[in-house]
Amino acid sequence: MQWTQMPLGAIQTNCYILENNKGEALIIDPGDEAGKLIKEIEDRQLKPLAVLLTHAHFDHIGALDPVRKKWDIPAYLHVKEQDWLANPEKNGSAHFPMVEDYVFDQAEELINKEGIMTIGPFEFEILETPGHSPGSISFYFKKDGVIFSGDALFNGSIGRTDLYGGDQGLLLDSIHSKLLPLPAETVVAPGHGFETTVTKEKETNPFLL
Structure with a gap:
């Protein structure tokens, strides 16, 4: 598997396109700029199988409807945020004047527990990492040594953690109990900014020292 990072929208949220050697793909957090994202996927002749949402804040879901309608694919979201896609107060779009109020259909697939998930040929582990939002999850691809956090x-x-449902103590607990115990060389592919590694964050992240 290989992955491509695409920063999208005004807040430059990282969307990730994961693909295998057969051109099958998963899309993580299609935040905005649907036309740009769709063109990238079409130009590379990929076949998306699903959309994975780490959480339902507006900057991670802006292109969700065009993408899932384009390929008639399901979106996966944690059950604790099942009503957020249709609620601008909870998804935050009501509080950011640069975007319209987002009111989307509910996710087709709701995740209610941790564990191994398989979508087509892709196998990965769901880790519940709440704190930034109540239903925040991370997708861990052990074989490929990467976690999408x-x-x-x-x-x-x-x-x-100052947005609806945020909890800093819970977030720190999630990081220390779920993310930092991963193998030291694991790549952390975050929702914003550059990739890093578990080792680097253990050793240098000022919020974790």
């Missing part, structure tokens, strides 16, 4: 853990920082 959403807005839980960043390169040199952690997610904000």
Whole structure:
């Protein structure tokens, strides 16, 4: 498997396109600029199988409807945020004047527990990493040595917790109990900014020292 990072939208949220050698793909957090994202996927002749959402804040879901309608694919979201896609107060779009109020259909697939998930040929582990939001999850691809951490853990920082449902103590517990115990060389692919590694964050992240 290989992955491509595409920063999208005004807040430059990282969307990730994961693909195998047969051109099958998963899309993580299609935040905005649907036309740009769709063109990238079409130009590379990929076949998306699903959309994975680390959480339902507006900057991670802006292109969700065009993408899932384009390929008639399901979106996966944690059950604790099942009503956020249709609620601008909870998804935050009501509080950011640069975007319209987002009111989307509910996710087709709701995740209610940790564990191994398989979508087509892709196998990965769901880790619940709440704190930035109540239903924040991370997607761990053990064989490929990468975890897509959403807005839980960043390169040199952690997610904000001043939005609806945020809890800094819970976020720090999630990072220390779920993310930092991963193998030292694991790549952390965050929702914003540059990739990092578990080792680097253990050793240099000022919020974790």
